[in-house]
Amino acid sequence: MVSIDIAQLYAWINAFLWPFFRILALLGTAPVLGESSIPARAKVGLAAVLAIAVAPALPPMPQLPAGSYAALGLGVQQILIGIALGLTMRIAFAAVQTAGEFIGLQMGLSFASFFDPATGANTAVLSRMLNIIATLLFLALNGHLIMMGALIRTFETLPVQPRALNINGWGVLLEWSSQVMASGLLLALPLIIMLLTVNLAMGILNRTAQQLSVFAVGFPISLLTGMVLLAVVLPQTSTFLSGLFEEGYKSMARLAGALAGH
Template identity: 50%
Template sequence: MFSVTYAQLNGWLTAFLWPFVRMLALVSAAPVTGETAVPPQVKIGLAAFIALVVAPTLGAMPSVTAFSADGIWIVVTQVLIGAAMGFAMRVVFAAVEAAGDFIGLSMGIGFATFFDPNVGSTPVMGRFLNAVAMLAFLAFDGHLQVLVALAESFRLLPVSADLLHAPGWRTLALFGATVFQMGLLLALPVVAALVIANLALGILNRAAPQIGIFQVGFPVTMLVGLLLVQLMVPNMVPFFARLFDMGFDTMGRVASGWR
C-alpha cells in the first residue's frame, strides 16, 4: 500500500512552497503581470506553473517544517526578495510615466487625466507613453527575461532564512533616482521646445497685445507638443531598450547583493 510519511510530505511541500512564494511576489510586482487588470487567479496560476517547472531544478531546501516559526520566516524573506526584484522593473515604467507627466504639464494638458488603479489619477500623456513602453517591453520579450532573472536569482540567492544583503537594498534605493533622471532625459527635447514656444508667444504678446495670446497660446503649445511627441516616437524604442537593460541589470544586482 502506498504510504507517505510526514517528513516526505513536508519535503515536497517546502520544495514547492518557498519558490512559489518568491515567484508569486515577483509576478505580482513586475510589469504586465502585476497590473491590477490581471486577475489574482491568473497571477497565482502563473506563479504555480513556473514553480512546478523551476522547483525540481533547485538544490536542497532548508530542513525545517513549512509551518514552523523558521518556515514562516523563510516565506517572509522570499516575499521580500521577489517583491524587490519586481519593484526594480516597476521603476523603469515609473520613469516613463514621469516623462509623460513632464510633457503633459508643459503642453498644458496636465488637467486631462485618466484614473489609473495603480497610482490614482494619471495625466493622459503619461498613460500614452506607458502604453508604448509596455508594448515595447513585450516586443523585446521583456516578460521572458524577467522570468530568466527570477530563475537565476535562486542561484545567486538560494532559498534560506537570510534576507537580501544591505548592498542589494541600497542598490534598489539608489535605482529610484532613475525615475527623475531618465524621465527628465526622455522628456527634455519636448519640454525644451515647448519652453522656446512659450517664450516666443510671450514676446509676441508684448509686441502685439491685441492678438489675444491666451486664446492662441493653448492650441499652439498643444499642437507643437503633439507634433514633437510624434517625431520622438521612433526614437523612443531604443531608449526604452536601454531602460529595460538597466532594469534587468538592477534585478541581478539586487538579488546578488552587488553595489
C-alpha cells in the same frame, strides 16, 4: 505499494513552497504581469505552475517543517525579495509615466487626466499613452520572459537560506529608484526643450505686439506643436526604452547580489 514518509513530504513542500512565494510576490508587483486587471487567481496559478516547472533545477532547499516559525520567517523573506525584484522593473515604467507628466505639463494637458484602474489614481493622458507604448514594446522584446529568467537566476545568486538579508541590497533599490526622475526627464527632454522655446517665443511676441492676445493663441500653438513633436519623437523612443529595460534587468541581478552580500 507506494509509501511516503513525513521527510519526503516535507522535502516536496519545501521544494515548491519557497520558490512559489518569491515568484508570486514578483507577479504581484512587476509591470504587465502584476496589473490589477489580471485576476488574482490567474497570478496564483501562474506562480504555482512556474514553481513546479523550475523547482527541480533549483539548488537544494532548506528542510524546515512548514508549520514552524522558522518556515514562516523564511516565507516572509522570500516575499520581500520577490516584491523588491518586481519593484525594480516597476521603476522603469514609472520613469516612462513621469516623462508623460513632464510632457503634458509643458503642452498644457496636465489637467487632462482620468482614473486609471491600474494605479488606482488619476493619471495624465500622455502618461497613460506612453505607458501603453512601453508595455507593448516590453512584450514585443519578450521582456516578461527575460524578467522571469532573471528571477529564476536569483535563486543561484541569492539561494533560499534561513539567514538575514544584507541591508546594502535595499540601498541598491533606492539608488535605482532615482531613475524615475532622471530617465523620465531624459525621455521628455526633446519635447520640453522645444515647448519651452515656443513658450519663450510667445512671451517675446507678447512684449512686442501687446495688442495680440497670447493667452488666446498660446495654448492651441503649444498643443499643436506638442502633437507634431510627439509624432516625430515617439518612433525614436524604442532604443531608449529598450536600454531602460536592460538596465532594469541588470538592476535585478545587482539587487539579488547585494541582498546576498556579494
